[in-house]
Amino acid sequence: MCRSCHQEKGKTYAETAHHFASSWPSQRTMKGSFTPDSNVMKTANPYLTFEMTVTEQGYFQSAVEKVSPTKKISRTERIDVVTGSARKGQTYLFWKGDQLFQLPVTYWTDTGSWVNSPSYPDGSPHFDKAVIPRCLECHASYFEWMPPPVNRYRKTSLVLGVTCEKCHGPGRQHVARHRLKSSLPAGTPEAIVNPSALSRDRQIDLCGLCHSGNGTPLQPALSFLPGDVLADYIDIPYYSAEEAVDVHGSQVQTLKRSKCFQSTTTLTCTTCHDVHKPQVDAAAFSPRCLTCHEAKQCGEYAKLGEQGTRNCIDCHMPLQESRVLFSNTNGKKLMPKVRNHQIGIYAGENVH
Numbered sequence: 001m002c003r004s005c006h007q008e009k010g011k012t013y014a015e016t017a018h019h020f021a022s023s024w025p026s027q028r029t030m031k032g033s034f035t036p037d038s039n040v041m042k043t044a045n046p047y048l049t050f051e052m053t054v055t056e057q058g059y060f061q062s063a064v065e066k067v068s069p070t071k072k073i074s075r076t077e078r079i080d081v082v083t084g085s086a087r088k089g090q091t092y093l094f095w096k097g098d099q100l101f102q103l104p105v106t107y108w109t110d111t112g113s114w115v116n117s118p119s120y121p122d123g124s125p126h127f128d129k130a131v132i133p134r135c136l137e138c139h140a141s142y143f144e145w146m147p148p149p150v151n152r153y154r155k156t157s158l159v160l161g162v163t164c165e166k167c168h169g170p171g172r173q174h175v176a177r178h179r180l181k182s183s184l185p186a187g188t189p190e191a192i193v194n195p196s197a198l199s200r201d202r203q204i205d206l207c208g209l210c211h212s213g214n215g216t217p218l219q220p221a222l223s224f225l226p227g228d229v230l231a232d233y234i235d236i237p238y239y240s241a242e243e244a245v246d247v248h249g250s251q252v253q254t255l256k257r258s259k260c261f262q263s264t265t266t267l268t269c270t271t272c273h274d275v276h277k278p279q280v281d282a283a284a285f286s287p288r289c290l291t292c293h294e295a296k297q298c299g300e301y302a303k304l305g306e307q308g309t310r311n312c313i314d315c316h317m318p319l320q321e322s323r324v325l326f327s328n329t330n331g332k333k334l335m336p337k338v339r340n341h342q343i344g345i346y347a348g349e350n351v352h
């Protein structure tokens with residue numbers, strides 16, 4: 001509904017990770033391979049494998065257990081919801097009645113292969129991780145939940161992806177006003193949140209709803225609206241300086257630890273990110289640093305010169321392995337690399 005008028009933003013937004021933070025399974029959104037040879041995942045248990053198959057009824061995952069030389073037992077569930085745009089990976093959800101669960105096999109972008117879903121043990125078949133409202137609060141835009149157990153939802157209520165209104169608040173009034181534009185007096189308020197008009201704290205809170213970790217909800221999911229004080233809704237975990245970077249969104253905590261943040265009143269997420277466009281090329285963010293710094297200020301400038309210091313990002317916001325979220329697959333431990341948002345000076349081991 002927003003895109004009909006804001007066409008340019010709508011077009012680039014449709015390619016973003018937010019748009020694909022969750023989606024219905026389709027050829028467009030499904031990144032893993034379902035073709036024979038690459039559709040099997042081995043586990044640390046030689047008698048257990050997982051198979052990914054596609055039929056006219058949809059995409060499926062099966063756990064196949066060899067219980068004797070001639071006998072196999074299996075359990076098959078359909079992939080009903082895709083989570084993740086696959087920058088790092090994708091995890092899949094399935095309905096059992098009106099309860100939503102996580103499937104055992106995840107697609108891992110780094111290796112281009114199927115892996116054991118993070119938090120499931122390697123080598124035993126599990127289909128039992130309940131998908132709680134907080135998960136959908138970060139990865140989807142709307143859902144209605146039902147009396148316990150905690151993972152019961154009205155199936156047809158799900159609105160997938162992080163849509164415009166998650167960051168701009170409810171837009172019905174704004175749309176109605178613009179459709180009747182001619183009859184509106186000049187100076188009528190827009191009836192929509194423009195985050196750039198919020199204080200820095202409230203801007204950070206908006207992103208922090210999803211980019212500062214799970215936290216402990218103090219209010220029902222979906223209560224927070226752009227402009228609200230996040231601490232009233234979620235008890236956000238505090239991270240000590242030694243804490244490992246977390247794939248699940250400690251960007252707020254890590255950025256706040258930076259001198260750049262602490263010594264200014266303006267630095268916020270949108271100093272660097274335009275969330276209406278895919279954010280892909282890390283080095284391309286370097287000009288953002290130069291809005292406050294000069295390359296000559298860099299301690300390495302004398303040694304490396306203009307060319308050698310052009311990419312500020314890889315030295316001052318290094319990619320590091322997440323020690324918080326990982327997959328144990330077929331006896332190996334896989335850790336995704338995340339961009340540390342604490343802008344700072346790092347020891348040589350992190351500098352590429």
Ligand code: HEC
Nearest residue numbers: 001002004005164165168171172175178179190192193194
């Ligand atoms: C009927 C046309 C129309 C629709 C539909 C529409 N907008 Fe707008 N919107 C406008 C116009 C016109 C403006 C003012 C000029 C501009 O900034 O483009 C505007 C301005 C805005 C602004 C800036 C407000 C400010 O205070 O600076 C935001 C944010 C916004 N729209 C978001 C949305 C979102 C989110 C949706 C969907 C819920 C939406 N719009 C749907 C026409 C529309």
Ligand code: HEC
Nearest residue numbers: 017020021084085087138139162166206207210269273279
């Ligand atoms: C409703 C939850 C939610 C809110 C609010 C939110 N994000 Fe995100 N964001 C996500 C999720 C989920 C992902 C991961 C999507 C994926 O890759 O599947 C993500 C990914 C990103 C990425 C990396 C992907 C990319 O676009 O290249 C950036 C950067 C980002 N968010 C910045 C922001 C900023 C800045 C804000 C505040 C203006 C914000 N987000 C608000 C949920 C949210």
Ligand code: HEC
Nearest residue numbers: 084085086087088089090091134135138210213214247249
């Ligand atoms: C507190 C908000 C939050 C919660 C809760 C949350 N996520 Fe995420 N998730 C994110 C953000 C933010 C990212 C992107 C992080 C990054 O790139 O650093 C992400 C990344 C992911 C990715 C990788 C996406 C990609 O494109 O690489 C998957 C898959 C995923 N989440 C699935 C889930 C599932 C399934 C649940 C619930 C069972 C869940 N997440 C709970 C915020 C959340």
Ligand code: HEC
Nearest residue numbers: 002003006009010013018162163164167194195196270275
């Ligand atoms: C992840 C959060 C997020 C999502 C999703 C999002 N926006 Fe925004 N939007 C922002 C932020 C933050 C700003 C303020 C940008 C700034 O400070 O430079 C903004 C600014 C705007 C503006 C006014 C400023 C301008 O550049 O004209 C419009 C209009 C707008 N967004 C429309 C949309 C529409 C339409 C969508 C969906 C297609 C959308 N936004 C999705 C966060 C978001």
Ligand code: HEC
Nearest residue numbers: 259260263264266267271288289291292312316343344345
């Ligand atoms: C909004 C302005 C602003 C932006 C944008 C900014 N910085 Fe800073 N940065 C500062 C300020 C102010 C300081 C503190 C200077 C001081 O204390 O002497 C600082 C300090 C630093 C330091 C010293 C950190 C330490 O722990 O000693 C480094 C390194 C740095 N910035 C690099 C960067 C890089 C790289 C970028 C881009 C990714 C960046 N900055 C973006 C304002 C900014």
Ligand code: HEC
Nearest residue numbers: 289293294295297298299300308309310311312315345351
């Ligand atoms: C090859 C890695 C590398 C690149 C590229 C790089 N830096 Fe640095 N930078 C460093 C190191 C290492 C230090 C610490 C030097 C020292 O303590 O003598 C540093 C120090 C700094 C400082 C702190 C200086 C002080 O006196 O406290 C700033 C500010 C800075 N860099 C900004 C930048 C900016 C802006 C860019 C991009 C234009 C950049 N750096 C590119 C490695 C790099």
Ligand code: HEC
Nearest residue numbers: 207211251252255268269272279280281282285313338339
């Ligand atoms: C000083 C610049 C800067 C600021 C400020 C900044 N980011 Fe980033 N962010 C980056 C860069 C650079 C990347 C790497 C982009 C890439 O690899 O394509 C990145 C990547 C991300 C990603 C993807 C994470 C990953 O590991 O791939 C998320 C999510 C994100 N930022 C969220 C945020 C949020 C939320 C804020 C505010 C709390 C924020 N960023 C503030 C520069 C910044």
